[in-house]
Amino acid sequence: MLRITDARTGEPIDAVPARRSLTRVEAHVERDDLSALRVLLVADVLARTLELGGTPVVTVADPPAELRARADALGIRRAEGDRSGAGPALHVLAPGATAVEGIRVEVAPVHGTADPALLRMVLLAAPRRQSVDFATADLDGARETLARWRKSVATWATRPSKPVPERVRQELRAAWEDDLDVPAVLEVLRRVEHADDVPDGARFETYAYADRLLGLELTRDIGAQR
Numbered sequence: 481m482l483r484i485t486d487a488r489t490g491e492p493i494d495a496v497p498a499r500r501s502l503t504r505v506e507a508h509v510e511r512d513d514l515s516a517l518r519v520l521l522v523a524d525v526l527a528r529t530l531e532l533g534g535t536p537v538v539t540v541a542d543p544p545a546e547l548r549a550r551a552d553a554l555g556i557r558r559a560e561g562d563r564s565g566a567g568p569a570l571h572v573l574a575p576g577a578t579a580v581e582g583i584r585v586e587v588a589p590v591h592g593t594a595d596p597a598l599l600r601m602v603l604l605a606a607p608r609r610q611s612v613d614f615a616t617a618d619l620d621g622a623r624e625t626l627a628r629w630r631k632s633v634a635t636w637a638t639r640p641s642k643p644v645p646e647r648v649r650q651e652l653r654a655a656w657e658d659d660l661d662v663p664a665v666l667e668v669l670r671r672v673e674h675a676d677d678v679p680d681g682a683r684f685e686t687y688a689y690a691d692r693l694l695g696l697e698l699t700r701d702i703g704a705q706r
Contacts, residue, residue: 482529482657484570485609487584492659495526495583500535501567507541507559508573508580514590514599515574516543517550521600522587522608522660523572524556528693529656538567554600555695585660591615598622601696604662626696629687632673634701636684644685648672652690665690 482495496503507523509516520541527537541559543551552558569582574589585608592614594602601622606612648668655664672678672686691698 482533483659484526484583484585485659487575487586493583495570496530496535496568500533502536502538503530503567504569505530505537505539506569506571506580507539507543508571508577509541509543509547512544512547512550514593515587516547517554517599518590518603518608518612519572519574519587520547520551520556520559521554521603522585523559524695525604525662525693526570526572526585526660527557528695529660532653532692533657550596553596555697588612592617594619595623598626601626604694604696605666607663608660629669629673629696629698630701633684633687633698634704636680636687637699637702639680639684642679642681642685644689645678645682648678648682648686649689652686656693662694665693 483492484495485491486493505523505527507520509519520543523539523541527539530537539557539559548558569580570585571580571582572585572587573580575586587608588611590603590612594614594617598619602614602617602619603612605622606617651668652665655661655668658664669687669690672683678686687698
């Protein structure tokens, strides 16, 4: 069960009822900047997390056209514009945004600019309540890691398939269900990358499974000419 910190109280709370009813993830954005793009990204990852847990989700947002195009380029799934649907709501927004009823999931601002190809990786690597400054972010490290993982996944895909080790699956779920701790998810993948007791086929399945949450296109290079 996903536990999320409600910004209104600062306390962790179950993100959805135990009965797993239809849940709305509402992203509140008005401007066209990287901070608003990060709000959409966190809403996307939150919706993916709920879906992995078996909760039906509808994502709601009405971003400006230019921001919508930038979100498309980042692999953020398109949302509906109607906020009137039934069911509990999780509101993803910037600190200080207009008060809303329901659980508030706050997202810290972003400063500077970066290569669009790296935006998703860099933003996912930082806790959502921590500001991101691209002037000091490790962009080269993000670029190298993303390229290495995609190449490795393409290689592992040629090995005999093995299931995700149960302990690894539990580590991944424990990370993303603990207040949407995506940096911890990435750390699990780093450990699996070099774990001597994980066969290559299981590494592939692990990365493919985690990418259902991350949306980093880690399987993109499978079958590509090398």
